[in-house]
Amino acid sequence: MLERDSWACVCCGGSVTGQPYTLQYRKPRSQGGDNSPANLITVLGDRYGGCHLRINSRVDPWDEARGLTLSPHQDPLLVPVTLFGEGGPGVTVWPTADGRWVTEAPAGAARVSVAGYREGMPSTAQIYKICPPDLISARI
């Protein structure tokens, strides 16, 4: 997962090298989420702070819109993730069962108009406002 995610937080793009980080469950284990690569994303922080805590607390609707969190009925393979990008939302990608990101939707995926899907997604500045890097290290 770390290689797929370039050793950076999928949410805010911060490097996880030398930082506390977690492989976060998009669908929580309590809701049937498993350890498959498609269900795991690299994020900064742990249960005490950083992106991990923020995403787990389900306070930011954009986490769901970006595919960082999933509902119990959703299949991680069929819901795309919008990666962090400089200057706005990054690339929208689908996870593969063998642990890669691909830009083409798999068969059976809900039809996603990538442009529409990304409309209104937070800019880099807004993402940093939500999970500022210094707050992450200050909290941990």
Ligand SMILES: [Zn+2]
């Ligand atoms: Zn982050």
